[in-house]
Amino acid sequence: MAPTDSPPRPIVVSGPSGSGKSTLLKRLFAAYPDRFGFSVSHTTRGPRDGEEDGVAYYFTTKEEFQRLVAEDAFIEHATFGSNSYGTSVQAVKTVAEKGRTCILDIEMEGVKQVKKNSSLNARFLFLQPPSMEVLEQRLRGRATDKEDAILQRLAQAKNELEFAKTPGVHDQIIVNDDLEKAWKEFEAFCVPEKAAQ
Numbered sequence: 001m002a003p004t005d006s007p008p009r010p011i012v013v014s015g016p017s018g019s020g021k022s023t024l025l026k027r028l029f030a031a032y033p034d035r036f037g038f039s040v041s042h043t044t045r046g047p048r049d050g051e052e053d054g055v056a057y058y059f060t061t062k063e064e065f066q067r068l069v070a071e072d073a074f075i076e077h078a079t080f081g082s083n084s085y086g087t088s089v090q091a092v093k094t095v096a097e098k099g100r101t102c103i104l105d106i107e108m109e110g111v112k113q114v115k116k117n118s119s120l121n122a123r124f125l126f127l128q129p130p131s132m133e134v135l136e137q138r139l140r141g142r143a144t145d146k147e148d149a150i151l152q153r154l155a156q157a158k159n160e161l162e163f164a165k166t167p168g169v170h171d172q173i174i175v176n177d178d179l180e181k182a183w184k185e186f187e188a189f190c191v192p193e194k195a196a197q
């Protein structure tokens, strides 16, 4: 990155479970290995063998984690079992400071949080399934979830699709019908000079 360039704006990718976020992001990282990055999360769990602080996670104490929550330092955070995990605003900025476009793959509540934090200057992309029927077929076809998890994902998808209709929430909505067509649109959003070609 030339010194005069401003840091790349983070990209928030959201969309219902099964809308194709992982599929398209995998392709993006494969096509542009040095251009994008994920933020490093905080966690209160202890490091496993070979996990380096600041690389795998930022390892923090429960007290420190609570302090960060109180300071509104997290875009999103959650507790699983006895361990907490969170994405901090600073972790996203750190990726941008290294000259990479930070990708945030988050759900609706996280999107709302990022929207509240204008200092992140993020761009918002929503992946929309062609229909609820197709979404259901894809979730079943993926064969990674049990029946109750699929039903839960479909119920949540309705909320996400409703929220996405709010004017101005997303900079772009891509309907993931034909994968090649969706990829072209996705690539053009994430790599703007591609769109200009």
Ligand SMILES: Nc1ncnc2c1ncn2[C@@H]1O[C@H](COP(=O)(O)OP(=O)(O)OP(=O)(O)O)[C@@H](O)[C@H]1O
Residues within 6 Å of the ligand: 015, 016, 017, 018, 019, 020, 021, 022, 023, 024, 138, 139, 141, 142, 176, 177, 178, 179, 180, 182
């Ligand atoms: N355009 C498409 N046409 C057909 N199948 C697709 C298309 N896009 C994605 N799929 C398939 O749909 C399933 C769900 O996609 P994927 O796992 O990428 O969704 P996701 O949004 O990352 O879900 P989650 O939020 O649960 O991780 C996968 O099996 C994937 O191969």
